[in-house]
Amino acid sequence: MAALTGLEPVAAAAAKPPARPRWWRGLVFALAAAYFLIPLGASLWYTIHNPATGVSFSAYGELLTAEGFARSLLMSLSLAAATIVLVLLLALPAMLAVRLFAPRLRPVMEVLCTLPLVVPPITFVAGLTTSLRDGADLLAPTPFWGTLIAIQDPGFPVVLVLAYVVLVLPFVYRSLDAGLRTMDVRTLVEAARNLGASWPHVLLRVVVPNLRSALASASFLTLALVLGEYTVASLLGYEPFAVWIVTVSGSKGQLSVAVSILSLLLIWALLLAVSTVFSGRKKS
Amino acid sequence: MFTPRARTAGVIAALTVVTAACGAAPSSQQTTKTAEGGANAATAASAADFGGFDKLVEAAKKEGNLHVIALPPDWANYGEIIKSFEAKYGIKIESETPDAASADEINAVKTRKGQDRAPDVLDLGQSFAISGAKEGLFAPYKVQAFDKIPEGQKEPTGLWTNDYGGYVSIGCDAKKIANCPTSYADLLKPEYKGKVAMNGNPTKSGSAFAGVYAAAIASGGSFDDIQPGIDFFKKLKDAGNYNPVETTPATIEKGETQISIDWDYNNAAYAPQMSAKGLDWKVNVPTDGKYFQMYAQAVNKDAPHPAAARLWQEYLYSAEGQNLYLKGFARPVLLPSMTSDGTVDKALAEKLPQVEGTPEFPTPEQVDAAKAKLASGWDAAISG
Amino acid sequence: MTRSRSRGWAGALPLLAFFALVFGVPAVALVAGAFTAQGRPSLANLAQSLQGGYLVAMAGSVKLSAVVALAGAVLGTFLAYAVVTSRFTLLREAVLTASGVLANFGGVPLAFFWIATLGNSGVISGLVGLPSGALYTFWGLAIVYLYFAIPLMVLVMAPALDGLKPQWREAAANSGATAWHYWRFVALPVLAPAMLGGVVLLFGSAFSAYATANAMVGTVVPLVTLKIASALTGDVLVGYENIALALSLDMIVVAGLVMAIYLPLQRRSSRWLR
Numbered sequence: 003m004a005a006l007t008g009l010e011p012v013a014a015a016a017a018k019p020p021a022r023p024r025w026w027r028g029l030v031f032a033l034a035a036a037y038f039l040i041p042l043g044a045s046l047w048y049t050i051h052n053p054a055t056g057v058s059f060s061a062y063g064e065l066l067t068a069e070g071f072a073r074s075l076l077m078s079l080s081l082a083a084a085t086i087v088l089v090l091l092l093a094l095p096a097m098l099a100v101r102l103f104a105p106r107l108r109p110v111m112e113v114l115c116t117l118p119l120v121v122p123p124i125t126f127v128a129g130l131t132t133s134l135r136d137g138a139d140l141l142a143p144t145p146f147w148g149t150l151i152a153i154q155d156p157g158f159p160v161v162l163v164l165a166y167v168v169l170v171l172p173f174v175y176r177s178l179d180a181g182l183r184t185m186d187v188r189t190l191v192e193a194a195r196n197l198g199a200s201w202p203h204v205l206l207r208v209v210v211p212n213l214r215s216a217l218a219s220a221s222f223l224t225l226a227l228v229l230g231e232y233t234v235a236s237l238l239g240y241e242p243f244a245v246w247i248v249t250v251s252g253s254k255g256q257l258s259v260a261v262s263i264l265s266l267l268l269i270w271a272l273l274l275a276v277s278t279v280f281s282g283r284k285k286s
Numbered sequence: 287m288f289t290p291r292a293r294t295a296g297v298i299a300a301l302t303v304v305t306a307a308c309g310a311a312p313s314s315q316q317t318t319k320t321a322e323g324g325a326n327a328a329t330a331a332s333a334a335d336f337g338g339f340d341k342l343v344e345a346a347k348k349e350g351n352l353h354v355i356a357l358p359p360d361w362a363n364y365g366e367i368i369k370s371f372e373a374k375y376g377i378k379i380e381s382e383t384p385d386a387a388s389a390d391e392i393n394a395v396k397t398r399k400g401q402d403r404a405p406d407v408l409d410l411g412q413s414f415a416i417s418g419a420k421e422g423l424f425a426p427y428k429v430q431a432f433d434k435i436p437e438g439q440k441e442p443t444g445l446w447t448n449d450y451g452g453y454v455s456i457g458c459d460a461k462k463i464a465n466c467p468t469s470y471a472d473l474l475k476p477e478y479k480g481k482v483a484m485n486g487n488p489t490k491s492g493s494a495f496a497g498v499y500a501a502a503i504a505s506g507g508s509f510d511d512i513q514p515g516i517d518f519f520k521k522l523k524d525a526g527n528y529n530p531v532e533t534t535p536a537t538i539e540k541g542e543t544q545i546s547i548d549w550d551y552n553n554a555a556y557a558p559q560m561s562a563k564g565l566d567w568k569v570n571v572p573t574d575g576k577y578f579q580m581y582a583q584a585v586n587k588d589a590p591h592p593a594a595a596r597l598w599q600e601y602l603y604s605a606e607g608q609n610l611y612l613k614g615f616a617r618p619v620l621l622p623s624m625t626s627d628g629t630v631d632k633a634l635a636e637k638l639p640q641v642e643g644t645p646e647f648p649t650p651e652q653v654d655a656a657k658a659k660l661a662s663g664w665d666a667a668i669s670g
Numbered sequence: 671m672t673r674s675r676s677r678g679w680a681g682a683l684p685l686l687a688f689f690a691l692v693f694g695v696p697a698v699a700l701v702a703g704a705f706t707a708q709g710r711p712s713l714a715n716l717a718q719s720l721q722g723g724y725l726v727a728m729a730g731s732v733k734l735s736a737v738v739a740l741a742g743a744v745l746g747t748f749l750a751y752a753v754v755t756s757r758f759t760l761l762r763e764a765v766l767t768a769s770g771v772l773a774n775f776g777g778v779p780l781a782f783f784w785i786a787t788l789g790n791s792g793v794i795s796g797l798v799g800l801p802s803g804a805l806y807t808f809w810g811l812a813i814v815y816l817y818f819a820i821p822l823m824v825l826v827m828a829p830a831l832d833g834l835k836p837q838w839r840e841a842a843a844n845s846g847a848t849a850w851h852y853w854r855f856v857a858l859p860v861l862a863p864a865m866l867g868g869v870v871l872l873f874g875s876a877f878s879a880y881a882t883a884n885a886m887v888g889t890v891v892p893l894v895t896l897k898i899a900s901a902l903t904g905d906v907l908v909g910y911e912n913i914a915l916a917l918s919l920d921m922i923v924v925a926g927l928v929m930a931i932y933l934p935l936q937r938r939s940s941r942w943l944r
Binding site for chain 3: 112118126
Binding site: 486662 | 730790791802806884886888889891899900903908909
């Protein structure tokens with residue numbers, strides 16, 4: 003609550019002269035800007051400049067009007083929304099429950115939530131496809147066979163949502179963990195329960211508002227991950243935004259780099275829009 | 287949320303949702319796509335099994351769709367082949383993941399068995415075709431021109447057949463490089479410092495593996511001995527000439543990979559693309575290391591569109607299809623027989639990068655042994 | 671006591687069940703494959719995966735990931751602190767969302783960005799006089815990996831830095847502490863658990879990355895993920911899938927070792943935090 007907006011007092015209470023923090027911050031920003039923006043600029047220049055034809059933005063126009071842009075983007079966005087909802091629904095109660103009631107489970111959670119990180123996506127897909135394949139054989143005589151096929155439906159592949167939840171779990175866990183750590187969960191929850199709040203009430207009205215920053219950060223990470231995820235989707239044979247981008251750029255050099263820059267900017271704009279909506283609403 | 291009753295209610299609700307979502311009877315999934323003109327398309331082994339070529343076309347048109355995988359538009363002119371097939375027969379082709387590798391194709395076949403998304407036809411590296419046939423993934427199908435395909439370039443029952451191939455070649459940006467290299471020995475010259483790249487690394491990319499094999503032949507090795515090739519690249523790296531970047535149109539245009547070892551049809555396909563951007567891309571087959579390799583076509587045994595799959599095969603092995611491969615600077619498998627009976631497009635045949643002599647092929651055992659040697663020795667040579 | 675522990679289990683059950691199904695089943699398939707050679711259970715794959723080139727690749731991956739994790743953690747924390755204490759909230763939002771995007775950026779586009787900048791024909795290489803092939807080395811790859819490592823650290827540390835209450839700073843200043851004392855005795859111990867978590871996250875991310883290295887350095891820098899990719903999805907190696915699965919199992923074991931070091935450190939550092 004107070005921590006999110008406590009910016010001015012920190013700078014003012016410093017024992018050193020106020021000029022130095024600003025100077026140091028500027029240096030950090032300048033170095034970071036150079037490191038991150040120069041490669042972006044070099045590639046951008048490559049996409050618009052060509053020794054033979056001069057400067058032209060045709061690569062970008064080509065992408066935005068290519069067939070399948072809206073369809074694949076929409077599919078990615080809906081996959082992302084489903085993933086965010088599912089992962090938060092699963093992770094938040096679990097982390098809360100472990101923190102409040104079963105601290106012994108913490109190492110288990112830590113290990114579980116770091117494991118997906120170290121399994122390369124290719125291996126995960128290899129395991130997933132083997133399971134789907136053997137599962138289809140094993141479950142053929144049972145009604146669950148239909149479920150297995152339904153989750154692989156190319157219209158909305160639930161199997162991708164499931165895979166993405168696993169992939170994004172480490173990041174969501176870290177974000178939520180950092181957030182839960184800084185708010186005094188135990189006291190707040192105890193106080194709320196003593197005042198007679200039910201568990202859903204505690205979760206929605208006490209815990210979540212205090213975790214805004216962590217929840218936002220977790221959601222952004224998920225959104226960005228799903229929109230940019232290529233390996234799992236392409237190996238499983240679906241065409242969300244990132245896969246479509248590679249297909250459409252084909253073998254054209256400038257177009258393929260232009261699409262990656264454009265997708266970066268697009269995802270960033272989306273995140274910025276969502277975040278301003280979020281912070282607009284929390285003007286409390 | 288934590289009362290026992292609420293919990294059990296939630297679990298029951300979840301289970302009912304799950305069971306309600308399925309319920310499709312799996313037993314009838316094994317319907318082979320029969321009753322298409324009376325012939326069973328999934329087990330047809332030649333056009334005759336359909337009752338003639340026209341019946342095959344009819345059955346394929348009824349299916350209306352074809353699902354292909356790993357066919358980049360500018361690889362051996364597949365872009366135009368796909369468009370011509372669609373135009374000629376009115377069958378829509380869904381081209382999935384063009385940059386997939388042979389291993390991905392095999393995985394797709396295995397994983398999506400029984401689903402509509404499974405690929406119908408495959409274009410595979412030679413070793414993958416052989417191993418896939420062993421695993422029983424393909425359906426035997428003999429195209430009408432089957433007998434004209436040379437021995438050794440097809441599986442006797444038609445499980446796979448070679449379709450096109452190319453030589454390892456050295457592509458070079460003639461505007462930036464004064465003297466384009468024409469042999470492997472040339473590549474070691476100091477003027478090419480930091481410029482010699484390949485299309486990926488040899489343990490993963492088929493053309494790069496072929497590049498090492500060709501280097502072995504150029505450096506005194508043979509099909510049995512790939513070590514001289516590995517040593518050559520170590521020398522290249524030590525001289526500072528080796529550029530590990532994977533060649534793509536973007537890296538060529540940027541000027542990073544000014545020399546690229548790749549299949550001759552790939553390098554040749556870059557040339558017109560690059561001239562539009564002001565580069566002059568030349569292709570040479572190295573004089574001291576000639577290595578020719580073909581890819582193979584196969585039909586998925588559980589193809590969701592079996593008649594269309596077989597029609598695609600027929601199209602590829604027709605004079606029209608093979609000439610389209612030729613247009614993409616690849617050497618079609620029927621080139622010798624088409625040259626003798628005059629159906630080859632002579633103008634296109636002349637545009638191929640010039641090579642002397644007839645190619646020799648390593649046996650599958652020699653290739654496997656070479657790959658094993660590469661897998662264990664390449665890293666140490668290049669990173670050391 | 672038992673009631674509260676059963677509540678803990680109940681709350682965690684959906685996640686645990688989900689994980690067991692969606693990750694556990696593929697993991698079992700992975701282990702089964704790793705222990706199968708030529709259709710029979712065998713330890714041959716594991717034995718092979720710990721020898722020769724594979725061992726070198728594993729060592730290379732661990733070294734690279736450790737370097738990237740530590741460097742990224744330090745630089746990322748500095749950047750996060752600069753962002754969080756800035757006066758312009760728009761800058762903060764812009765940088766945090768950009769970090770979200772860049773933390774997931776990688777693969778061939780990232781490789782191209784840097785080839786265009788510091789490659790042999792890069793725009794900066796000429797200006798700086800970079801020797802040929804300098805980018806295609808271990809340290810070049812590390813610098814490229816920081817492009818997603820630093821934003822990831824910023825995202826992890828931003829909420830944690832937000833949690834540093836300004837009252838603590840004031841209290842410390844009132845008790846006569848200098849800025850250095852504040853950081854050493856108040857802020858860093860509070861941030862330590864989050865920082866350690868970030869290091870682990872960065873290590874894992876760098877450990878399992880491969881597409882960028884594949885496009886940029888090939889096998890010049892030996893990495894275990896390149897080996898796995900060549901075996902599982904390539905045009906050359908046939909029949910090496912089970913060795914790839916054994917290598918993945920090795921990766922999980924290495925991660926387990928990292929966690930085994932991290933967990934006790936984590937517990938110690940958050941000991942005094944409720």
